[in-house]
Amino acid sequence: MSQFRFALLLHFLSCAAVAHAAEELTIPEIQGAGHESPYLRSLVRTQGVITHVARDSFYIFDAVGDGDDATSDAILVRRPRHGYSVGDLVIVEGQVDERPPFGDNVLPITSIRNAVVQLQSSGNEVEPVIVGLFGRMPPTETVYAPFAEGNPNVSGMAFYESLEGALLRLERPVVVGPTNQFGEFFVVAEVGQQATGMNSLGGISLTPGDQNPEIIQIQLRGSLANDSKFQVGIGDTFEFLQGILSYDRGLYELILIEAGEVSENPRPRHSIELSDITDSQLTIASYNVQNLDPIIEALERVPDADEIDDDIADGVFSGIATHIVQDLGSPDIVALQEVQDSDGAEFSAEVSADLTLKTLLETIADAGGPQYESASFDPEDDAVGGQPGGNIQVAFLYNPERVALVPGSLETIEAPAFVRSRLPLAASFEFANTIVNIVNVHFSSKGGSDPLYGTVQPPSDRSLLQRTDQARAVRSYLRELSGSGVDQPTVVLGDFNSFWFEAPLLLLSGGVPNGKNLTIEQSALERVSYSFQGNSQALDHVVVFLNGEQSAELRALHVNSVQPDSERISDHDPKLVILSFDQ
Helix, strand or coil, rough: CHHHHHHHHHHHHHHHHHHHCCEEEEHHHHHCCCCCCCCHHHHHHEEEEEEECCCCCCEEECCCCCCCCCCEEEEEEECCCCCCCCEEEEEEEEEEEEECCCCCCCCCCCEEEEEEEEEEEEECCCCCCCCCCCCCCCCCCCCCCCCCCCCCCCCCHHHHHCCCCCCCEEEECEECCCCCCEEEEEEHHHCCCCCCCCCCCCCCEEEEEEEECEEEEEEEEHHHHHHHHHHHCCCCCCEEEEEEEECCCCEEEEEEEECCCCCCCCCCCCCCCCCCCCCCCCEEEEEEEEECCCCCCCCCCCCHHHHCCCCCCCCHHHHHHHHHHCCCCCCCCCEEEEECCCCCCCCCCCCCCEEEHHHHHHHHHHHHHHHCCCECCCCCCCCCCCCCCCCCCEEEECCCCCHHHHCCCCCCCCCCCCCCCCCCCCEEEECEEEEECCCCCCCCCCCCCCCCECCCCCCCCCCCCHHHHHHHEEEEEEEEHHHHHCCHHHHHHHHEECCCCCCCHHHHHCCCCCCEEEHHHHHHHHHEEEEECCEECCCCCEEEEEECCCEEEEECCCCCCCCCCCCCCCCCCEEEEEECCCC
């Protein structure tokens, strides 16, 4: 080989070595102040102490940091079957990666992949970042602030991004969202002392302009997921919770490692005042009974075993009966949502809910309630959404000793807006020589909407336009009633899957006819019938159309939304409306 060729080869090898040499950086430098690392796809070399391990990854923490709250001092390292332990000080060399977890429109997680790891020492301790009055506190109103995108003091998204992968200790967290079937619950630090929107139930309420970014999801894994200590409800408090801040399915979460003592909120059985209700008043309840069915589904007739349940043995029927008889005082009329057909989630041609309703009527009677009768319409098979095979529908229960169903009045409201959704069920009842019109609704689900902490900001509500059109269809029906639904008292109630400040409710409570959403008469922070991702909220409403001689009052029974999944009967709270007629 000539000297020239040899020199040229050395030059190329030298350039290649320089091109592929890992850059020495601290973890905060790799993380940067945004959602994406400024060193994406670069080869880097850094070091830190391992704070948490999984089978194919671990987290490392830079105990020195850079003193900048906008940059995280921790990072995820992806290394299959690594064999390292918490407390190991390691040098890591690999490529910076931004990999989104499962889900649509989700944020990426900064990590180092294809890592080569060198152990330096073991048994090192790391002090957690304190989230509390004597540490850092999240913003309380705004999830995403385009005018201050990277400011962790203003934007909830920026706050959690600045702690990505860090070992956190939450001081005195209070539960604002009960434990669900996925091993998750939701808290705010310092018993909500600096939170906005705390309600009398111990939770935190969703209101216009306040997305409650102070809520943190707690993720239970391994043995913790089966520990009864963590079957918590709204208002329960912990001494502390410690874990790693991660991100999954559009939410930041704390992967729990350690917890202090829990103090249970006594949560006495919630009750509503019934003693002041007289026989001259008409009582109507609304209750979403969450996929109620009377059978144990056969495995060969459902997609997988998760679709099988036993609402009788699990006490769901008896629990609903107790709520109706004891807690709601056996209302004259009960509007039900999410009643499944008689073979539940089984894939079949069955669409009738006769057996489901018959079982519920018998259970109510056994609990000391009246001999209710039921009224419903069978839906078209697999055309209404909800659990596949379940054919959920709305239905009425009514006490024939108190009210009479007007013959021929039972009908559904049909419109293009109800494609793949439940048709509202309308009926007229006679009470004390007065005809009362009732419309029972279950509008389209919010499911499939953009995640709160996602790439689309503000998050879009997938079904809002459809629900608004559904409200228009109901309003058109009301306009066709005699006297535009004003001469005769009219009630529209059920699961609207909409907040009180959203278009569907505003449309029904304004214009012609002009209704009143009774939810508005409650304090803004007490408008609660449901809990989702830690936010207490009202999805169930009662809109009334009355004249000057009639009045209505709404009372909410908080027996489900405050409870962990393991203890509740449904995911919705029932509501009771009391109609008074001047004689």
